[in-house]
Amino acid sequence: MDDFDDLELRALSAISSHISYIHLLDGVLDQINELLNLYQPPKTGKIRVERWKRTKGDYSVRSPMAVKWIQHRTTRDWRGVVVSTFKVSRSGKSARAFHEHHDRVADYLGALQSVLKLRTEAFTRIETFRRGMLLAERANRPKVLAISAVLQADLDAVPPDLRALQRSANRSLENE
Structure with a gap:
């Protein structure tokens, strides 16, 4: 960004x-x-x-x-x-x-x-x-909202243990 x-x-x-x-x-x-x-x-x-x-x-x-x-x-x-x-x-x-x-x-x-x-x-x-x-x-908003909804559903479906594993991996990268 x-x-x-x-x-x-x-x-x-x-x-x-x-x-x-x-x-x-x-x-x-x-x-x-x-x-x-x-x-x-x-x-x-x-x-x-x-x-x-x-x-x-x-x-x-x-x-x-x-x-x-x-x-x-x-x-x-x-x-x-x-x-x-x-x-x-x-x-x-x-x-x-x-x-x-x-x-x-x-x-x-x-x-x-x-x-x-x-x-x-x-x-x-x-x-x-x-x-x-x-x-x-006006032309692109519906497409972007549809993509966002699919991605949000995928994010909501991520298992908690995978999120915990990701957090610990980020901490090790910060320490290096």
């Missing part, structure tokens, strides 16, 4: 490091969001990073995503439309009020696309690890 002495510590350290990496990516997304807010006018087509609730199976999470804001012409109400991660870098406007900082905003949108992709990959690695461990345990 010596090879398992620090296994839990190493596993927890790896997961903790990966979560720190995700926090770093979230910090970069916050920086990109602030820059996008500063360099785009408050007009239809402005892209921001929003953390909106997404439902994944049976649970909901607040996940960062690129959102293009659109103002209704008559009611002047704003609504956000999620921009696909694959199209973020090509979604910046360049006409009229957006023209002055278009190149800079295009760079930020390219960075946004890259960071969103890295964040998705990071979450996928954690989820793959979690699901793999659950499925492996």
Whole structure:
């Protein structure tokens, strides 16, 4: 069992490091969001990073995503439309009020696309690890329990005199 002495510590350290990496990516997304807010006018087509609730199976999470804001012409109400991660870098406007900082905003949108992709990959690695461990345990637990039951029955069937003989042999090995 010596090879398992620090296994839990190493596993927890790896997961903790990966979560720190995700926090770093979230910090970069916050920086990109602030820059996008500063360099785009408050007009239809402005892209921001929003953390909106997404439902994944049976649970909901607040996940960062690129959102293009659109103002209704008559009611002047704003609504956000999620921009696909694959199209973020090509979604910046360049006409009229957006023209002055278009190149800079295009760079930020390219960075946004890259960071969103890295964040998705990071979450996928954690989820793959979690699901793999659950499925492996679920598949193998009955086999291991069956083997353990057979071995325990064999241990219970060992005659007491054989156990006494084994104990005395262990003592002689310790004295050498």
